Amino acid sequence: MTMFENVTRALARQLNPGGDLIPLDSLIDFKRFYPLCLVLRKRKRTLFWGARYVHTDYTLLDVLEPGSSPAEPTASGNFCFKNVLDARVEGKVDMPKTVKVTGTAGLSQNSTLEVQTLSVAPKALESLQKERKLAEEHPFLKEMRDQGENLYMVMEVVETVQEVTLERAGKAEGCFSLPFFAPLGLQGSVNHKETVTIPKGCVLAFRVRQLMVNGKDEWDIPHICDDNMQTFPPGGRVPDGGLFVCPTYCSIGEAHEDFQALKEEVQRETQEVKKLNRVGQNSLLSSLSKLLGKKKELQDLELLLEGALDKGHEVTLEAFPKDVLLSKDTKEAVLYFLGALTELSEAQQKLLVKSVEKKILPVQLKLVESTMEQNFRQDREGVFPLQPDLLSSLGEEELTLTEALIGLSGLEVQRSGPQYTWDPDTLPHLCALYAGLSFLHLLTKAS
Structure with missing residues (x-):
């Protein structure tokens, strides 16, 4: 960052x-x-x-x-x-x-x-x-x-x-x-x-x-x-009724009761991306791999998709076959995940590309998911034990990469114990990381 x-x-x-x-x-x-x-x-x-x-x-x-x-x-x-x-x-x-x-x-x-x-x-x-x-x-x-x-x-x-x-x-x-x-x-x-x-x-x-x-x-x-x-x-005319205080930047605890709500929201969007055929998902992963780490270019892609949705145009991404088109629902789902990815720092985006190459996204996703399931509503800082098996499958280089990726979202993982330090202020960043990991993991399954 x-x-x-x-x-x-x-x-x-x-x-x-x-x-x-x-x-x-x-x-x-x-x-x-x-x-x-x-x-x-x-x-x-x-x-x-x-x-x-x-x-x-x-x-x-x-x-x-x-x-x-x-x-x-x-x-x-x-x-x-x-x-x-x-x-x-x-x-x-x-x-x-x-x-x-x-x-x-x-x-x-x-x-x-x-x-x-x-x-x-x-x-x-x-x-x-x-x-x-x-x-x-x-x-x-x-x-x-x-x-x-x-x-x-x-x-x-x-x-x-x-x-x-x-x-x-x-x-x-x-x-x-x-x-x-x-x-x-x-x-x-x-x-x-x-x-x-x-x-x-x-x-x-x-x-x-x-x-x-x-x-x-x-x-x-x-x-x-x-x-x-x-x-x-x-x-x-402005419609009457049905008004409430506008939550332009809601706190997580007030907006949702538990991690399950986030999980279901992410799953709904991934179902739309799954409607792309294998070639389309591979092409999407290829395009994103070239953009991750370039925040401005990633944001430009957001604007491109938004414009396409507004005007009803089709979108062809770099390395995308011309016969593979994004439907309106798929565009909206991709836009949802782009929003999550652009919340991450450029350093995290580059680490995600490395994680794709080393095929360790499933472990990282499980680590973030397990942590958030336990602490989603935890409003105090604290040190908590980490399941040893979540790290045991990673080699030294993969472990260092994972620690850096999660650490840049504010979650400090310590190998000794193993354990992690929870800070409730990190929750929005971890939510974005969870969605980004889920999205890329889905796309790698098609490769």
Whole structure:
């Protein structure tokens, strides 16, 4: 996970655990998530790992008739957020594509942020609604209406008060064995350091509410909403009744009672993917293997599938035979799993490709499933025993790969015991990993 992504997720968990504060995952996009910005929510949303949003390059003011400007967003509450990571590992450490170290390795990350919230004042929004109508002929609105998209407006953000530089440093020291000079045992140390500067006024997390169009030029940003509500409802009127607080980023414990609900949700989607013939599943696996580890390209594929669903177009992926087409239900299922995979870091995605090559997905899936079955509703940290047979079939390299894959989701597995350290904050990441493993495991069965 990038330093920026790591910090924004930790910030959202600390300021609003289990709530609707959505961490921003891309530093380059922060200017597109200010209050009044319009964003799109990804399809195939799941309560297990939250909703994700993409920018549109438009604000609410852009799609309204000309008129007075609303009051500036209201600033409130300065918070000081400190994120410290200090990890040290002793023993044999594998550093992919470089060296193997027998000795010690450490990683430290220290970040202190001063942040504040900016929000659209309710009175300012009410005044704007009375004074300025919707520009019904606006090309962007017409496009969104034709595609049946739902639009959301950024209502509140958490932003930095001062510019800050984040730093992450790693060090390994001991005996190094280089791939091409295996017999050589070289003593020494390797230092790694990376920094990123976050500018003043950078959005780190945000909240949204749905934009509703009622008639030709009437609009509203309701306080409550329903997942079935549409920004552009058929007939031009907002339906009455059946409303509840909109769970844009639900906590797992509140959304579902147990792991079985997630398991059933994943199984429903895998059944749709199973409708692809053997050639289609193989081709899909081949295409994904080339995209995993390239988060931007994976997200572009999401947008491609979304566009195809909106317009009723067929989708042909790289290495996909032209006579193998994705049905609407299969597209939606693939989109569901792409959402899970893009929740993972690029490092995890690359580790999944390695796991496919080494054919250890079934063991990893069983390990994650067993852990979540026992702790899905566990709301406290703790150390728990691990079934020895879950690790016994893995060789040293496969075990190290598995520990890294799961560890990057926040689940620390210790061979001694064996045991693992449970942290309830890791649950959304583990849910996404479980779905990703299930999806890739299904596709490998066809190869």
